[in-house]
Amino acid sequence: MSILKINNVTMQFGGVTAVNNLNIEVQEGKIEALIGPNGAGKTTAFNIITGVYSPTKGNVIYKGENITGLTPDKITKKGIARTFQNIRLFKNLTVLDNILIANHLRINSGFLSCTLRLPWSNREERHMLEKSEMLLDKLGLLGLKNEIAHSLPYGEQRRLEIARALATDAKLLLLDEPAAGMNPSETMELSSFIHTIRDEFKLTIFMIEHHMDLVMEISEKIYVLDFGQLIAEGSANEVKNDHRVIEAYLGVEEDA
Amino acid sequence: MIDKLNNKKTKSSMNILLIILFASIIILLDTDTIGDNYIRRVLNLSAIYTIVSVSMNLVNGFTGLFSLGQAGFMAIGAYTVAIFTVPLAERAKIFYVVPQNPVLAQIELPFAAALILGGLLAALVAILIGIPVLRLKRDYLAIATLGFSEIIRIVLTNAKSISNGALGIKSIPVMPTMWVFFGVAILSVALIWLLINSSYGRAFKAIREDEVAAEAMGINLFKHKVMSFAIGAFFAGIGGGLLASLLATVDPKQFYFTVTYSFLLIIVLGGMGSISGTVIASFVVTAGLEVLRFFDDPLTLFGIDIPIFRPGFRMVIFSLLLMILVLFFRNGLLGQKELSWKLILDRLKRNKRTGKGGTAQ
Numbered sequence: 053m054s055i056l057k058i059n060n061v062t063m064q065f066g067g068v069t070a071v072n073n074l075n076i077e078v079q080e081g082k083i084e085a086l087i088g089p090n091g092a093g094k095t096t097a098f099n100i101i102t103g104v105y106s107p108t109k110g111n112v113i114y115k116g117e118n119i120t121g122l123t124p125d126k127i128t129k130k131g132i133a134r135t136f137q138n139i140r141l142f143k144n145l146t147v148l149d150n151i152l153i154a155n156h157l158r159i160n161s162g163f164l165s166c167t168l169r170l171p172w173s174n175r176e177e178r179h180m181l182e183k184s185e186m187l188l189d190k191l192g193l194l195g196l197k198n199e200i201a202h203s204l205p206y207g208e209q210r211r212l213e214i215a216r217a218l219a220t221d222a223k224l225l226l227l228d229e230p231a232a233g234m235n236p237s238e239t240m241e242l243s244s245f246i247h248t249i250r251d252e253f254k255l256t257i258f259m260i261e262h263h264m265d266l267v268m269e270i271s272e273k274i275y276v277l278d279f280g281q282l283i284a285e286g287s288a289n290e291v292k293n294d295h296r297v298i299e300a301y302l303g304v305e306e307d308a
Numbered sequence: 309m310i311d312k313l314n315n316k317k318t319k320s321s322m323n324i325l326l327i328i329l330f331a332s333i334i335i336l337l338d339t340d341t342i343g344d345n346y347i348r349r350v351l352n353l354s355a356i357y358t359i360v361s362v363s364m365n366l367v368n369g370f371t372g373l374f375s376l377g378q379a380g381f382m383a384i385g386a387y388t389v390a391i392f393t394v395p396l397a398e399r400a401k402i403f404y405v406v407p408q409n410p411v412l413a414q415i416e417l418p419f420a421a422a423l424i425l426g427g428l429l430a431a432l433v434a435i436l437i438g439i440p441v442l443r444l445k446r447d448y449l450a451i452a453t454l455g456f457s458e459i460i461r462i463v464l465t466n467a468k469s470i471s472n473g474a475l476g477i478k479s480i481p482v483m484p485t486m487w488v489f490f491g492v493a494i495l496s497v498a499l500i501w502l503l504i505n506s507s508y509g510r511a512f513k514a515i516r517e518d519e520v521a522a523e524a525m526g527i528n529l530f531k532h533k534v535m536s537f538a539i540g541a542f543f544a545g546i547g548g549g550l551l552a553s554l555l556a557t558v559d560p561k562q563f564y565f566t567v568t569y570s571f572l573l574i575i576v577l578g579g580m581g582s583i584s585g586t587v588i589a590s591f592v593v594t595a596g597l598e599v600l601r602f603f604d605d606p607l608t609l610f611g612i613d614i615p616i617f618r619p620g621f622r623m624v625i626f627s628l629l630l631m632i633l634v635l636f637f638r639n640g641l642l643g644q645k646e647l648s649w650k651l652i653l654d655r656l657k658r659n660k661r662t663g664k665g666g667t668a669q
Contacts, residue, residue: 104520124523125528177506177507216525217525
């Protein structure tokens with residue numbers, strides 16, 4: 053069953069067509085990837101799914117519901133959460149605060165009852181705290197909960213960003229280049245980490261990635277984008293041998 | 309010895325000691341045992357500045373909205389208190405050019421009710437202003453809020469049947485005790501502190517840290533910005549109401565936009581994002597401006613007139629002090645930290661290690 057469907061989406065910025073007639077169907081429970089050379093429109097596609105941009109044409113369907121044109125916060129409430137290409141943590145706040153903030157979207161108490169520490173809002177706050185600590189524990193970050201986010205090592209900041217996205221109770225996780233800037237061993241760790249969270253939290257993962265070894269290893273389906281156009285889709289092997297993909301990445305061979 | 313001080317029991321007893329000390333100072337001042345009217349007035353003014361500065365820090369320092377509308381919201385609070393608390397018998401004498409609006413002329417409210425009403429009206433106006441203006445960011449937001457603050461002032465200057473125009477409103481009942489000012493200040497600061505340390509406060513901080521990420525985490529930016537802006541305006545209104553009662557008179561000139569800069573100064577000095585820093589800076593700046601009056605008086609040393617000691621000189625000194633402070637304490641007094649025994653003891657410890665005294669970095 054598909055959890056996310058992108059139907060004929062086109063995105064134009066003035067005269068530039070960043071994404072052209074894109075069709076993608078992400079299957080529930082799978083790890084799928086979107087790849088392509090720089091400037092192919094991958095992040096634009098992510099921004100359309102998460103509501104940062106509203107597409108010029110086409111629509112985005114999440115769990116059978118049209119979410120095109122909703123603001124990012126509403127889309128996150130529906131269960132899609134993302135990470136960013138260049139880490140965007142709440143840098144000067146603690147690890148725990150970063151996670152707690154991601155719990156705020158489901159709060160029921162109003163600001164007055166929270167300010168006055170009324171019993172039901174205290175209960176809610178306690179529940180948030182327990183839930184956040186449990187999540188940090190599962191992801192091996194509990195020991196760092198009182199550290200300031202920007203003081204963490206790079207790999208851990210990446211993990212914290214994923215943890216923060218999970219804290220919104222997301223069912224579909226969009227990872228924008230999760231392995232960017234990581235060395236090979238960190239990349240391997242990340243790969244098993246992504247597998248673990250998928251199974252543990254019953255997630256669907258859709259990611260943009262440049263590290264081909266990571267993509268080829270963990271994705272069950274790969275979409276290849278070039279100049280805003282989908283040029284191939286399929287399993288790792290299918291994509292690897294597609295001549296259009298090779299052309300896009302390596303250029304066309306010219307006869308001398 | 310410092311380590312001995314660093315346990316919970318001593319800390320809480322030190323806190324209790326401080327509270328008793330604070331309360332007895334206020335009681336002594338209140339009963340005229342120590343100090344005089346001038347000192348009481350400066351302290352009350354500091355308490356009012358504390359409320360408004362902390363409310364401004366909520367918006368600027370914690371939510372990251374560069375708003376300069378505080379003077380306008382104060383004016384709304386001040387005028388509400390003025391309009392509704394002046395005794396009915398005095399009204400005709402005050403509104404002698406243009407008679408007071410017949411509906412308002414019949415209403416007299418107790419001070420507490422007028423004060424809260426002033427806060428609520430300020431918050432309401434903030435919501436109305438916030439809906440268009442909070443779509444802007446950074447300096448654009450600052451300019452727009454500054455403009456609205458001036459609009460409020462000019463409306464008050466011209467709505468003569470409500471505000472008595474440029475003549476202002478006199479004979480506002482004066483509060484008999486300092487506890488009114490300090491009580492409301494303590495309550496306001498406590499409420500803002502509780503708000504900032506709740507889930508909503510964390511959402512505000514998230515918006516300050518990174519709007520894009522905050523929105524991606526499901527925080528409705530607009531709703532939370534308007535909320536912070538309106539709560540900030542509410543407390544500015546309360547501060548304005550207290551100011552009306554302290555001075556016993558309001559007129560539009562008191563709420564010129566330059567007033568906002570004093571609060572901006574205080575929060576920058578105390579630390580954007582530090583409540584205790586703002587409280588300290590409010591008292592230091594308000595009292596400091598008074599202490600520096602010494603420089604405004606002509607000074608004769610050994611029979612020679614020192615020529616630069618003349619009215620206005622204190623502002624030169626004040627500005628110099630500010631420049632030094634901003635140069636050496638870029639994040640203000642406390643940055644985003646809060647004052648606590650731990651912070652003080654850690655600093656003492658560090659100074660002890662590095663030899664005697666030593667300056668904070």
